[in-house]
Amino acid sequence: MRPVRKRIPVVVQGRRTRRPLVARALWTGAELAVTLGAVLLLLVVHQLWWTNRQARDEAGAQVARLERQWATRPTAPPRSPVPAPDPSPGDDGAGRAAPPTGTRTGTPAPPPNDLAYAILRIPRIGLTAPIAQGVGKAAVLNKGYVGHYPGTAQPGGAGNAALAGHRNTHGEPFRRLDRLRPGDRVTIDTADARYTYTVRRTLPQTTPGDGTVLAAVPRSSVHPAYGFAEPGSYLTLTTCTPQFTSTYRLVVWAVLRSTQFR
Known part of the structure; x- marks a missing residue:
């Protein structure tokens, strides 16, 4: 019997x-x-939620620490509140305001840089935030604090006490700053006193280089119709505008109405 030959199939790859x-x-x-989208989403969540949560927790804890420190200080003899004169009669539409008399004499020494030393309260927008010396992002603003511009007056003093947030x-303490209206109350608590200011006017938008809004007698050099013309005790609040940009600056000015010493 002849053997059967088996053929090996040839596979041709196409x-x-x-x-x-x-x-x-x-x-x-x-x-x-998808990966890039997930990374971007995490960045957005970090910026809009996590940084706010961290900063608000830190700012709230700092407010509580300041209040505890002040409560444990030796009490001084009580002093009556000293009202500042209403600047309205001295305002002729150009922003003239007579300097208030409810302030202490002399210029208080500025606190150390980055140190939280006061508490800002604005009932209209539900804000309570610590004030620290300086406007550095990492050391002050990114903690949810409000920063005090070096070289400007201290709260309650003659001149212009200028703050940024x-x-x-990062806590966005000045998120609703544009909601303030003339007559709104702003208070600043320190270890020695409570200073009560009244909002007078708002500059909705100006350039970052409009530095005269921080001057002792604040006035916009970009929009000359906004500002004041005579010395007084002013409070200037500044922040970025429009929201989620740093293109321009929003400015709110207030004047000192009264001082309550502790």
Whole structure:
């Protein structure tokens, strides 16, 4: 019997088509897009939620620490509140305001840089935040604090006490600053006194270089119709505008109405 020969099948591989390559490229691109989207989403969550939570917790804890420190200080003999004269009669539309008399004589020494030493309260927008010396981002503003511009007057003093705060992220203490209206009350508590200011006017938008809004007699050099013309005790609040940008600055001015010594 003759043996049966078995043939080994020959497999001929055809050309690879371009479709699988295109499909793999599209799939890889889709994976990269999803990954990038997830990373961007995490960044947004970090900026808009996590930084706010961290900063608000830190700012709230700092307010509590200051209040405890002041409560444990030796009490001084009580002093009657000293009202400052209403600047309205001295305002002729150009922002003239007579200097208040309810302040202590002399110029208080500025506190050390980055140290929280006062508490800002604005009932209209539900704000309670610590004030620290300086306007550095890492050391002050990103903690949810309000920063005091070096070189400007201290709260309650003659001249212009100027403050800055974030409008978005990192606690965003000045998020609703644009809601303030003339007549709104602003108070600043320190270890020695409570200073009560009244909002007088708002500059909705100016350039970051409009530095005269921080002058002892504040006035906008970009929008000359906004500001004051005579010495007094002023409070200037500044933040970025529009929201989520740093293109321009929003400015709110207030004048000292009364001082309550502790």
